[in-house]
Amino acid sequence: MGKVLMKGNEAIGEAAIRAGCLNYFAYPITPQSEVAEYLSRRMPEVGGVFLQGESEVAVSYMIFGAAAAGARVFTTSSSPGISLMSEGVSYITAAQCPAVFVNIMRGGPGLGGILPSQADYLQATKGIGHGGCRLLVMAPAGVQEAVEMVMMAFPLAEKYRNPVIILGDGLIGQMMEPVEFPDSLGSEPSNKDDWATTGMDTRKSTKRNLVRSLFLDPKQLNENNLVLKAKYERMKEEEIRYEKYNTDSDYKVLIVSYGTMSRVCKTAIDQLKEEGLEVGLIRPQTLFPFPEIAVRKTAEKDSCKAVISIEMSMGQMVEDVQMSIQGKLPVSWYGKCGGDIPTPEEVIDAVKGLNV
C-alpha cells in the first residue's frame, strides 16, 4: 500500500485498527474528536466496537474491563478528559493490564484552549494517576510518527502489562500529512494466557488468573509495587528513544524539544546555521523514560555552552533536562502556552538571547 494523505486524528484511529485493536471506548473532546468520528464508522466495518462512554471516568473503567479480559483496547482524549481518566489509569497500572491512551493536549490548566499545546508533560510523565503509577510516554512529531507510535504502543503495553500513553499536540491531530502504514499486527496480546481473565476452559494453563489492584497485606502491596518499579526500571533500560539533529556540527547551544515544537526548532536551526551559529537538537521520542544519559552526553561536547528546553508549556520538560545535565551547564527554558506555536524567529531570538 502506498502513501495516503491523512489527518493525524484519523490516522491514529486507523493505526489502532491495523495494530489489531478492535475495542475503542471514548468520549469526544476537541481537538481529537475526529478519532471518535472516524472509528465510529470504521470499527463496525472491521468487526470492532466503538462505544461512547457517559464520561471519561466510565471510559477508563471500560478500558480496564476489556484489558483485564485480554483484549487490545485503547482510548483517545484531551487534557481535562485525561484528568478524569486518571483514577482508572492508576487502577489499570496497579492491576498490570495493557492499554493504550492518546492525549491530544489542550493548553493550560482548567478547560484550556483547543489550539496546539504541550501543557500535560508533567501529568503524563510524573502524575498520570495516584499511587506512583507510571506510563510509558511517547511523543510523535508528525502524522507518520504518530501512526508508528500507536502501532508500537500495543505490543509495548503487552510486553510490560502496563498502559502506554501517546502525547500529541493539536497540530498532530489536525494536520494532514502523507502516511504509509506499517504491516498490520495480529489481533491478540501474545502473552495473555498468563494473566488475562479469559475463562479457564479457553486456556491451556490450569492456573487461575486473577486481575486485581487491591493488596491489603502490606507485604503483598510492597511486593506489587516492587514489581511495578522493576518494570519502570526495565523501560529505562530498553525503551528510550530519541532523535538528534545537527549534532555533527560544533554546536554552541543544545536545544531539547519534542513534538511539533521540535520541528519549529529544526527550521530555526537551519536558519541559524546560515547565519553562522551552530545549534544542535535532541528530540526525546519517549518522555518517560526520558533520554537522560543521551541529553547529558550530547551536552558534554566541548563546543556546547548552554542547553535550552523549548516547549509549548510554561516550562515542564525543563525539569527533566536540568536533572539530566546535573548542573554542568546552564539550562534555560523558552516557550508559550496559549495555542500560539512559537515561530522559528522566536526560537532564534530565544537562542541568541543566551549570549553564548
Next chain:
Amino acid sequence: MQSEVMFAGFGGQGILLSAKILAYAAMEEGMEVAWVPSYGPEMRGGTAYCTVVVSDKPIGSPVIRNPLHLVAMNRPSLEKFAPVVKPNGVILINSSLISIVSGRNDVDELIVPVNDIATKLGNVRSANIVALSAFVARSKIVDFDILRESVKKEFSKKAKLIPLNMEAVKAGEEAGKPKG
C-alpha cells in the same frame, strides 16, 4: 526548495478542500507535504484558512507566518494576509468578491473573477476549483496534469460532479495562464 500556499476565505467557500487537493497533488508528485488548517473557535460564516507546505525535503515547521503564495477568496483574507506574503510569490485575488488589490508591487498579482466564472459554468460552488486551477496554472507549484487528476480523484465518489469540476479546472487554467 520549499513553498507555502495560504488559502483563505469565508467558511463554506471550499478553502480546506482546495488546499487538500493541492496537498494530494504534491504528494502524488513525490513531494513532502503538510496541510495545516486553522481550527480555532470559529463560527459558521467566519474566516477559514489553511496552509499547504510543499517541499523536496522533510518539512520542519509546518506553521507558516509568511507564506510564499496567497489565494484570497474574500476581502478580509486579502487585507489580513497580503502584507505577510513573501516577495515574488503569487497573490490570487477573487475579484468577484474583492474590489481592492493587494497593494504589493513585489508579487505576481493574479486577479480572477472566480465566482463569476464558476456561476457561468453552472454552479458557484466550483469557485474553489477555479481558483485552485488558476493559481496552479500561474505558480506551477505542481504539474497541471497531476492537479487535474487529483481533482478527478477527489470527486470520484460523486461522479456526477466530475464534468462540472473538469470545466472549472479548464476555466481556471485559462484564467491563470501568464499573459503575453
